[in-house]
Amino acid sequence: MKGNEEVINALNAGLTIELTAINQYFICSKMCSDWGLNTLAKHFYDESIEEMKHAEEVIDRILYLEGKPEIARYDTILVGDTPEQQIRDSHTLEVKGVATYNEGIALCREVKDAGTSDLMERMVVESEESIDWAETQFDLIKMIGIEKYLAQQMGASAE
Amino acid sequence: MSFPSNNILSACGDCSVAKELQQAGDDLLVCSCFDVRESTVREVVEQGAESIAEVTAGCGAGGGCGACHVRIQRVLCGMPAKCGSGRFDLCGGCGSIGALCGCLIEEENQAELATA
Numbered sequence: 001m002k003g004n005e006e007v008i009n010a011l012n013a014g015l016t017i018e019l020t021a022i023n024q025y026f027i028c029s030k031m032c033s034d035w036g037l038n039t040l041a042k043h044f045y046d047e048s049i050e051e052m053k054h055a056e057e058v059i060d061r062i063l064y065l066e067g068k069p070e071i072a073r074y075d076t077i078l079v080g081d082t083p084e085q086q087i088r089d090s091h092t093l094e095v096k097g098v099a100t101y102n103e104g105i106a107l108c109r110e111v112k113d114a115g116t117s118d119l120m121e122r123m124v125v126e127s128e129e130s131i132d133w134a135e136t137q138f139d140l141i142k143m144i145g146i147e148k149y150l151a152q153q154m155g156a157s158a159e
Numbered sequence: 160m161s162f163p164s165n166n167i168l169s170a171c172g173d174c175s176v177a178k179e180l181q182q183a184g185d186d187l188l189v190c191s192c193f194d195v196r197e198s199t200v201r202e203v204v205e206q207g208a209e210s211i212a213e214v215t216a217g218c219g220a221g222g223g224c225g226a227c228h229v230r231i232q233r234v235l236c237g238m239p240a241k242c243g244s245g246r247f248d249l250c251g252g253c254g255s256i257g258a259l260c261g262c263l264i265e266e267e268n269q270a271e272l273a274t275a
Contacts, residue, residue: 009247013256016249075254096255103258107246 003065004111010104011062011116012070014123017097018055020075022048024093027079028086032153039155040083047090047130054123061119083153084146091134097127187240189230192223197230197240204234211235 029044059069078093080086101120108117141149187197195218203217211231215221221231230240233250250260 006245006247009245010256013247013249016254073249075249096259099259100256103246103256 001064001066003067003116004113005067006107007104007111007113007116008062008065008067010100010107010120011058011065011067012073013100014097014104014120015055015058015062015069015071016073016075017093017100018051018058019071019073020077021051021090021093021097022055023074024077024079025051025090027077028090031079031086032083035083037083037150037153037155040153042155043133044086044090050126054126057119058123061116065116083150084141087134087137091131091138094127094130094134098124098131101127187230189234189240190220190223190227192227193219195220197234200231200234200240209235 025044025048029041029048032038032041032044059071062069075093075096078089080089101124105117105120105124108114108120137149140152144152189195189197189200199218200214200220203214203220206217208214208217211221211228214231214235221228234240238250246256246258248257249255250257253261255261
């Protein structure tokens with residue numbers, strides 16, 4: 001079905017964030033694993049896979065609307081050199097994702113594309129869950145200090 | 160669904176936009192201090208400039224008030240100097256969609272700093 005061109009642009013803007021997030025979470029996972037922070041590494045790994053599933057859904061939708069998925073376009077991949085910075089960077093990216101999809105949802109309502117709006121709404125909710133997770137980590141670090149927090153993130157031996 | 164007629168996985172939408180802009184003769188005035196246009200900045204970048212300082216050394220752009228640094232950075236990223244005007248066009252400077260782009264604010268701040 002031929003979709004609205006601006007809706008396809010909005011989906012591609014979302015796709016760029018998903019593709020950026022896959023890579024950003026993946027490198028964070030590998031770095032945390034290297035530092036021995038296995039629990040945190042597992043979290044970032046799961047987020048990376050989650051973003052890949054999101055990218056798949058967005059690509060499927062763009063193709064359904066007969067648009068071209070911009071699979072080679074990325075935003076800046078932020079690679080924090082400390083676990084705390086990595087959590088901060090993922091928070092920044094997720095906030096950008098929510099803002100981008102919310103703008104897309106507003107457009108979908110204008111042009112009456114409930115299918116795309118539904119997909120984007122689900123993406124917003126999942127991104128908000130990631131934002132909530134990051135903010136919880138900020139609270140934990142503030143309450144117990146970075147050393148104790150990191151001790152908690154070591155977890156079991158590397159997978 | 161039916162397949163789009165041309166190459167389905169375009170390498171980079173923004174690069175094609177940049178080419179279209181150039182073909183259309185829309186050569187943006189990037190640096191008003193030294194009267195340097197986008198095509199000149201792009202030539203310097205194509206000759207190997209990799210930073211704003213190197214672009215300034217090559218053609219003067221960016222050596223004055225500094226308000227054009229965001230535009231030069233976009234060219235360095237392979238994007239059009241001008242932030243995408245569409246609501247969902249991605250800005251090469253901040254990576255946000257046009258509706259959420261903060262670069263104009265950034266440029267105004269830089270201009271204010273330069274005049275202060």
